[in-house]
Structure formats: structure tokens, C-alpha cells
Amino acid sequence: MTDPWTDRLSDYLDGDLPPAERTAMETHLASCAECAETLIGIRRVITRARALDDRAPSADLWPGVAAGIGARRSPRRFSFSMPQLAAAGIALAALSGAAGWVLSPGVPAGAPTVATPGSQPLVTQVRAPATGSYDAAVADLEQVLAAGRGQLDTATVRVLEQNLATIDRAIAQAQRAVATDSANLYLNTHLAATMRRKLELLRQAAALVAAVS
Amino acid sequence: MATLRHDSTGRTDPDAVDATLAASGDAHAFERLYRGHLARIHSLIRRMLNDEDADEVAQDVFVRAWQKLGTFRGESAFGTWLHRLAINVILGRRETLGTRRKRYVDGDVALELVPGRRSAPETAMDMEAAIGLLPDGARQVFVLHDIEGYRHEEIGRMLGLAAGTSKSQLHRARLALRRHLDP
Numbered sequence: 001m002t003d004p005w006t007d008r009l010s011d012y013l014d015g016d017l018p019p020a021e022r023t024a025m026e027t028h029l030a031s032c033a034e035c036a037e038t039l040i041g042i043r044r045v046i047t048r049a050r051a052l053d054d055r056a057p058s059a060d061l062w063p064g065v066a067a068g069i070g071a072r073r074s075p076r077r078f079s080f081s082m083p084q085l086a087a088a089g090i091a092l093a094a095l096s097g098a099a100g101w102v103l104s105p106g107v108p109a110g111a112p113t114v115a116t117p118g119s120q121p122l123v124t125q126v127r128a129p130a131t132g133s134y135d136a137a138v139a140d141l142e143q144v145l146a147a148g149r150g151q152l153d154t155a156t157v158r159v160l161e162q163n164l165a166t167i168d169r170a171i172a173q174a175q176r177a178v179a180t181d182s183a184n185l186y187l188n189t190h191l192a193a194t195m196r197r198k199l200e201l202l203r204q205a206a207a208l209v210a211a212v213s
Numbered sequence: 214m215a216t217l218r219h220d221s222t223g224r225t226d227p228d229a230v231d232a233t234l235a236a237s238g239d240a241h242a243f244e245r246l247y248r249g250h251l252a253r254i255h256s257l258i259r260r261m262l263n264d265e266d267a268d269e270v271a272q273d274v275f276v277r278a279w280q281k282l283g284t285f286r287g288e289s290a291f292g293t294w295l296h297r298l299a300i301n302v303i304l305g306r307r308e309t310l311g312t313r314r315k316r317y318v319d320g321d322v323a324l325e326l327v328p329g330r331r332s333a334p335e336t337a338m339d340m341e342a343a344i345g346l347l348p349d350g351a352r353q354v355f356v357l358h359d360i361e362g363y364r365h366e367e368i369g370r371m372l373g374l375a376a377g378t379s380k381s382q383l384h385r386a387r388l389a390l391r392r393h394l395d396p
Contacts (some may be wrong), residue, residue: 010384048340048394051358054250061272065247068276073339136287137233140252196239201229 003022004033009042134195148209160205166199230289236282243282247275250292254299260344260356261303262310270306274299300371302359307349343393351386354379359387 005028011017012025029036149157173189181187228249234242247307253273258267278295286295344352352373358379365376365383372379 006388007381012379016380031235038388041395042387044389045394046359049344050356052256052340053359054252054256056257057268057271059268060246061255061268061275062247063249064268065279066240066244068272069240069243069279107234116304134237134264136234136265137230141230147247151247190285192237196237199230199234200239200242203227203234206230210290 003035004034005029005032008039009035009039013039013042013046057123093148134199141199141206144206144209145202148206151209156208160201163201164198167194167201170194171198223338229287232282232285232287232291235279236285243275243279246291246295248296251275253292254295255298256319257356257361258303260360261300261353262307263345266306266310269382270302273306274302277302296361297314304371306354307353324330339389343390346393347386347389351389352380354382355390358383 005025007026008017008021013023029039046127145160152160171191171194174187174194177187178184178191231242231245235246250392251271255267255271258270258274262270274295278298281298299317323361344355347355350372354368355373357368357371360366363371365379368374374382385396
């Protein structure tokens with residue numbers, strides 16, 4: 001016959017017994033070798049369970065996930081070096097110029113425009129970042145950057161600030177453009193991409209701060 | 214307004230930034246999230262379901278996460294949000310797989326079927342294999358409580374059980390594993 005105390009051992013171990021029953025259990029354990037041994041065994045099981053390591057699958061599942069979310073595969077990875085930061089500034093200036101071109105009198109408002117294939121290889125659809133979470137992310141990263149800027153060399157800080165200023169101008173320009181023609185696919189794509197670029201640049205800058213701190 | 218999680222040193226949770234980027238359509242950011250969380254999610258699926266379906270279910274979890282990123286508000290860590298979503302997918306899939314394979318067996322009977330380990334020092338793989346031998350209900354409660362750290366009340370809500378039933382399933386699973394690992 002099973003010792004009725006055995007069924008309470010997990011409750012005892014997990015701290016789920018009321019104080020009086022806990023005391024009674026401890027008295028019982030002092031005199032019952034079988035329950036004491038079972039308790040040790042259960043403790044060992046729990047310790048082993050908590051020590052299990054997570055293991056990634058042997059196959060790369062990303063291609064299936066990418067197909068599922070409609071993304072095209074791209075080996076491109078962001079890892080900014082100083083020359084790349086400078087190049088990013090040039091690219092942003094070009095983007096900003098493109099927005100200016102769209103807003104120029106020669107281009108009729110509302111004209112359907114097509115994004116250049118490959119310009120956003122893994123962006124699957126036009127989705128401007130949600131304002132609340134975007135603002136929070138930008139504010140947090142700016143705070144990290146402000147706190148850690150003293151650890152970056154002067155040239156790096158200068159390039160970062162130039163690039164961020166360029167992005168901010170581009171965002172403001174794009175927002176004005178979208179306000180005048182909210183249905184324009186190109187303008188919305190451009191605004192979403194520019195906002196993402198700012199977040200990406202800030203993320204990289206925060207990573208740079210973390211790397212040198 | 215959403216706020217971003219900070220770790221114990223006060224730094225921004227980088228996952229929250231990537232989640233924001235991904236929510237706006239940036240699949241590069243989502244791939245970073247995928248690579249950072251794949252091992253944990255895949256292990257959870259293997260333990261709660263089985264090895265053979267784990268790859269497909271893991272892909273399903275990440276595709277659904279992409280679709281639901283707009284609901285992630287940053288109140289909890291991205292990993293916590295993803296983990297909970299994964300459990301919902303697993304529990305939904307469990308019923309399909311269980312019905313298809315007729316693997317549901319009575320808990321009391323199945324626990325007695327867990328064989329004792331014969332020899333050799335125990336390894337983590339022994340533990341993983343032993344967990345896989347538990348019947349579905351006891352296995353899920355054991356994984357959620359002893360590996361993932363959920364409380365019985367939370368497990369009860371997830372699995373549609375009374376907290377007392379979750380406790381008794383856990384105890385039976387622990388006893389069965391003890392018999393298996395320490396014969």
C-alpha cells in the first residue's frame with residue numbers, strides 16, 4: 001500500500017503545504033526512510049530538469065520562416081564600420097533628395113510610383129512603424145547613446161550626429177510629403193524606410209557604445 | 214505609449230528594438246529575433262510535443278509571431294511574449310497530433326509504462342528521452358512547471374485544468390521520472 005505522505009511530497013517541496021501540514025510532513029520524514037528517499041529522488045529530478053540546456057535544431061529553419069512571412073532571402077547583415085557610417089550618410093542624403101524630387105512641381109501629386117526592386121530586399125510590405133513603440137524605441141536608444149557618447153571617439157560621434165541629423169531632415173520632409181498626398185505609395189514607402197533607417201542606425205550606435213564600454 | 218524593457222543594468226532590451234523594427238516590416242530585424250530565440254522555442258516544442266514535428270511547429274510559431282508583432286507592446290520581454298505565443302501554438306497542435314496518432318493514453322497506465330534506465334551514467338539526453346516517454350498531460354505539466362517555471366494556476370489556465378489536477382499530474386510525472394532515472 002502506498003504511504004499517503006508520498007502523495008504530498010511534491011506539495012512539500014514546492015512550498016504548497018500549509019504550515020501545520022509542513023511541520024507534520026517534516027516529522028514524518030524524520031522517521032520514514034522510504035519517503036525521505038523518494039523526496040531526494042524527486043529533488044534530483046527537479047534539479048536535472050532545471051539544468052537542461054536548450055538546443056537549436058540541426059537544420060536552419062529560417063528559409064521556411066522567410067517563405068511563410070513573404071520575405072526574400074538575403075545574406076545582407078548590418079555591421080557598421082566608420083566608412084559604412086559615412087556611406088550611410090551619403091545614401092540618406094540621396095534618399096532625402098529623392099523625396100525632394102517627388103515633391104518638385106514636375107511630379108504630379110498622387111502619381112503612382114514604384115519602389116526600386118532590391119532597395120528594401122527584406123521589407124515585405126509598406127508598414128510605417130507604430131508611432132508609440134517607435135517613439136519609445138528611438139527615445140530609449142537616444143538615451144543609451146547620450147549616456148555612452150563619452151566612450152566613443154570624437155570622429156565617430158560627429159559622423160553619427162551628422163547621419164542622424166540627415167535622417168531627421170529626411171523624416172520631416174517625408175512626413176510633410178505624406179501629409180499632402182497620403183495615398184502616394186512611394187512617399188509612404190520612403191517615410192517607413194527612413195524611420196526604420198533611423199532606428200537601425202541608433203541600434204547600431206547603441207551596440208557600438210555597448211562594445212566599447 | 215509602449216515602453217521598452219530594460220535589463221538589470223538599465224540597458225534597453227535589444228529584442229524590443231528589433232521587435233519594433235520587425236513590426237514595421239523589417240525582416241532582417243525579425244531574423245535576428247528568430248536566431249536569438251530559436252533554441253529555446255525549438256526545445257520547448259520538442260519537450261512538449263515530439264522531435265519529428267518540432268521543425269514544422271517552430272516555423273509555424275515564428276510565422277505567427279511575425280503576423281502578431283503588432284500586438285507586442287513591450288510591457289513584457291519579447292522572449293516572454295514569444296514563449297507564450299509558442300505555448301498556444303503547441304497546445305493547439307497537440308490536439309491535432311494526438312488525435313491523428315491516437316497517442317492519448319490514460320495517465321495512470323502510461324506512467325507505469327515508463328521503463329527504468331538500465332545502466333551507464335545519466336546524461337541530459339536520458340532526461341530528455343525520459344520526458345518524451347511521459348503521457349501528454351503529465352509531460353506538459355512537468356515541462357511547464359519544472360523546466361519553464363510556470364505556476365500551477367497559470368498551467369491550469371493554459372491547459373484547462375484545475376490547479377489541483379496540475380499538481381497531481383506533476384507529482385506523478387516526477388515519480389515516474391525518478392523511477393526511470395534512479396531505478
